[in-house]
Amino acid sequence: MHLRLDAPARSTEVRRFGQATRWVHRTTAGLMGVCVVTAAFLYIPQFAELVGRRELVVRIHEWAGLALPVPVLAGLASRLFRADLGFLNRFGPHDRVWLRAAVRRDKRRSSRPAGKFNAGQKIYAAWIAGATLVMLGTGLIMWFTHLTPLQWRTSATFVHDWLALTIGIVLAGHIGMALGDPEARRGMRTGTVSQDWAEREHKLWRP
Amino acid sequence: MFDEWVNDEQPEEPRGKPIGRRVLLGTLGLGALGVVTAPTLQRGLESFLAGASDKDPTGLTGLLPNGGGFRYYSVTSSVPRKNATTYRLTVDGMVDRPGSYTLADLRALPQTRMVRDVQCVTGWRVPGTPFEGVRLSRLLDAAGVREGAGAVRFTCFDGAYSESLTLDQARRSDVLVALRMQDKDLGHAHGGPVRLYVAPMYFYKSAKWLSGITVTKDVKPGYWEERGYDVDAWVGRSNGRDDAPTT
Numbered sequence A: 001m002h003l004r005l006d007a008p009a010r011s012t013e014v015r016r017f018g019q020a021t022r023w024v025h026r027t028t029a030g031l032m033g034v035c036v037v038t039a040a041f042l043y044i045p046q047f048a049e050l051v052g053r054r055e056l057v058v059r060i061h062e063w064a065g066l067a068l069p070v071p072v073l074a075g076l077a078s079r080l081f082r083a084d085l086g087f088l089n090r091f092g093p094h095d096r097v098w099l100r101a102a103v104r105r106d107k108r109r110s111s112r113p114a115g116k117f118n119a120g121q122k123i124y125a126a127w128i129a130g131a132t133l134v135m136l137g138t139g140l141i142m143w144f145t146h147l148t149p150l151q152w153r154t155s156a157t158f159v160h161d162w163l164a165l166t167i168g169i170v171l172a173g174h175i176g177m178a179l180g181d182p183e184a185r186r187g188m189r190t191g192t193v194s195q196d197w198a199e200r201e202h203k204l205w206r207p
Numbered sequence B: 001m002f003d004e005w006v007n008d009e010q011p012e013e014p015r016g017k018p019i020g021r022r023v024l025l026g027t028l029g030l031g032a033l034g035v036v037t038a039p040t041l042q043r044g045l046e047s048f049l050a051g052a053s054d055k056d057p058t059g060l061t062g063l064l065p066n067g068g069g070f071r072y073y074s075v076t077s078s079v080p081r082k083n084a085t086t087y088r089l090t091v092d093g094m095v096d097r098p099g100s101y102t103l104a105d106l107r108a109l110p111q112t113r114m115v116r117d118v119q120c121v122t123g124w125r126v127p128g129t130p131f132e133g134v135r136l137s138r139l140l141d142a143a144g145v146r147e148g149a150g151a152v153r154f155t156c157f158d159g160a161y162s163e164s165l166t167l168d169q170a171r172r173s174d175v176l177v178a179l180r181m182q183d184k185d186l187g188h189a190h191g192g193p194v195r196l197y198v199a200p201m202y203f204y205k206s207a208k209w210l211s212g213i214t215v216t217k218d219v220k221p222g223y224w225e226e227r228g229y230d231v232d233a234w235v236g237r238s239n240g241r242d243d244a245p246t247t
Helices: A002-006 A019-043 A045-051 A054-067 A070-075 A079-089 A093-103 A119-143 A150-179 A182-190 A195-201 B019-054 B103-108 B136-143
Strands: A013-015 A192-194 B089-093 B099-101 B112-119 B125-135 B151-156 B162-166 B175-181 B195-198 B210-216
Touching: A013 A195, A019 A045, A019 A054, A019 A070, A019 A079, A019 A150, A019 A182, A054 A119, A079 A119, A079 B019, A093 A119, A119 A150, A119 B019, A150 A182, A150 B019, A182 A192, A182 A195, A192 A195, B089 B136, B099 B103, B103 B175, B125 B136, B136 B175, B136 B210
Parallel strands: B089 B210
Antiparallel strands: A013 A192, B089 B099, B112 B125, B125 B175, B151 B162, B151 B210, B175 B195
């Protein structure tokens, strides 16, 4: 890490996320937030009564949903972001240990070995990416009603509704865990984390 | 383009298996499977949730997809409230005797009660919902529809919504100017104090917050119809849907 020496960085800080990854996370989170809030306005009667303007809310929901994959696709231009995706994709033997401990609710650090991302984060990332694409596909079927036969539309609505509920719950878990770990949030916000935190939470990660 | 520092180290973790990709593709596959099996799943869930919502004092099951109950749709940001003193229903256009009704006037007319399913074009259906009110045909007869008239246009005090029926459709005995729903006076959220109720058609035809009935020569498409919905909105025979008819 020759370049790090030039910077006035404190020795206890380590670089966790590059600008691209943070930018992708922030814009994706923003768009997902718009989707969730507009969905609530469309779906939950009390919120719908509060807001009304159904046509406008539908338009915002549709365009935010359509834009949701764009930050990740744009981020692919960055080598560091691609490297992060690689870390998320690849599961080593330690991830199996981590998952087994999670199932047994074993919270000891020694039984939760993790690289740059722990196995839970990897599963979450892969699942939310797949779920987003399913929402996009079913959403497009609902949006462009003339493209598919009616039965497809009804089925797409069914999947869209139930998956929306599931995503809402999983997303709440994701945000809840982030709220419980300020240092992890700092990593995503500023790009750096303390050496102590990195060694404690991501022992196998070599920044 | 976003790279801000050079990381010349090798990845710390052994390359491992691409399980993330498999989870992603598996999720996609499950989604597709969900679409294919939706009709079966939906039938099962609907009957289960309908049973559960009967025994659910919290009403939370109503928020679940297909959990039953009505959804609130308004096209404007806020809708003024009208009560017995401020509400008026005007009847005008191609009629001999234009006029207006207060809520008390409407209540004094003979009331018709009907129990039918409500079917929304977005898919939800509320079975066996009682509506009660004055037959639209009665108000049209009282006003005296003139020769050459062919349609009826409805306007609403939300300031934006509108609907239309042909004169023949409007004269059907299952089209009401409804004052009560589910054996209660119509509340604001359900379009009260007075809404249209067009039993055989998708529920967007049943305009909420009804304030004006205008007899016209031709059908003028309403709010959603200008946005792509069918004007002749028979349940099961329009909007590309095949729901069971409600009448």
